[in-house]
Every structure is written in C-alpha cells, then in structure tokens.
Amino acid sequence: MHLDHEHTVFPQRHTWAGPTARPDGSRRALRIGLGGPVGSGKTATVAALCRALRDELSIAVVTNDIYTREDADFLLRNAVLPPERIAAVETGACPHTAIRDDISANLEAVEELEDTVGPLDLVLVESGGDNLTATFSKGLADAQVFVIDVAGGDDIPRKGGPGVTTADLLVVNKTDLAPYVGSDLGRMARDARRQRGELPVVFTSLVAENGVAPVAEWVRARLAAWAAVPA
Secondary structure: OEOOOOOOOOOOOOOOOOOOEOOOOOEOOEEEEEEOEOOOOHHHHHHHHHHHHOOOOOEEEEEEEOOOOHHHHHHHHOOOOOHHHEEEEEOOOOHHHHHHHOOHHHHHHHHHHHHHHOOOOEEEEEOOOEOOOOOOOOOOOOEEEEEEEHHHOOOHHHHOOHHHHHOOEEEEEOHHHHHHHOOOHHHHHHHHHHHHOOOOEEEOOOOOOOOOHHHHHHHHHHHHHHHOOOO
16 A cells, blocks of 8 residues: 555655775665564564565675574575675664664665675665664664554654654555554554655555565665765
C-alpha cells in the first residue's frame, strides 16, 4: 500500500556522508541506515531488500546488536547474501551510540567489506533495536530508513520523534496485522503526512509477494541520485 505520494525524485534530508570516493579513487558504496523499534521488522526488511536487489547490485550488510550477532545470524540462516558480505557489530551499549555518536566500529566494518568483497554499490547498515529518537550520523549513512509497524500502535506517527519525522523514508510495516490489532492505516497515513510533509512514507507487508517493492523502488532512486554525484 502506497500513500498518494507519486514522487519520481524523493525529497532528501541528508547530504552525502563524506567523500564519495575511496582512497584509490573508486566510488564508494551508497550507505543506507535502517533503524526502528524492536520487532518492527528491520532485519526482515533488510533480508527482503537483499533478495530483491542482489541480482542487480553488489550489496553488503552491517548489523548492530548490543551483545549478540542475532540479526547477522538471521541473515546468514536465510542465505540472503554470501556470508562474506555480512558483518556484525556488537555495540556493547545503547544502539544509538554506534550509529550516531561513536560510529567508528560501523565505519570500520563498512570499509573492511569494501576492501574484501568490493567494489560495492550499496551497504545497508541496520541499527540494533532502538526507539523513536534514533537517527544515524551523517558521517555514517547517506540516507536513513525508519521502520515502524502497525502492531506497535497506530498512534506512533502522531507521536513523532526524530526517526519518524526526519528519516528519508518512513516504512510502516506489517499492514497485514492491522485488522487483528485494531490499527487504522488511514489514520497512520494522515498522521505521517502531517509529521513529515513531503518526505515519503510507504506501507509494507513482507508476507505478501514482493511486499518490499516500494522500499526497493526508493533505494533504486537513491542509487540513481548517488551515481549522478561526481566522485
């Protein structure tokens, strides 16, 4: 389900995260950060994006967990990418720290992936389970996706928070559960539009065939914009 946004060029919050070229002069990968509350479907969205795009793009993933490799292991079990294209960062603290404050571990993981399996077109950096205040440092992510789900309550878009209001793309996931949890998708759409203005919002159900398509479409648009920036 799409809102009635018919963008061909999506609004952009971030400037690009630092230089577009690697030290050897080659173009570095576009880095897209995915954040959102625990259980919203961030890892499932990453997995679905990898399946949808891996035949056309060179992709790698960096996951963040506080003390485990659980998200990385999920991606490995589901064989969404070869193992060498998935890296795990154990933050040891609040997930916000590793994606917003001290991003060194994530940057090191990204750079190592580019060195070992590059050249890469796209690196997806998934935050650990966080809350509505989570944002990615502009030094780490070129664009940010924020994932919420209908089971968390249809008042989440109205509550706002930096993740909801400023992410380059807001994903409202698990729409198939709306009838069972009493969530009003129309209300969520209206509230999201009030909070975000022209920034895009998509509604997804990853249990549906090609349910990640609107997110994949947005990623392709960002990649096209990235390719147009001089290295």
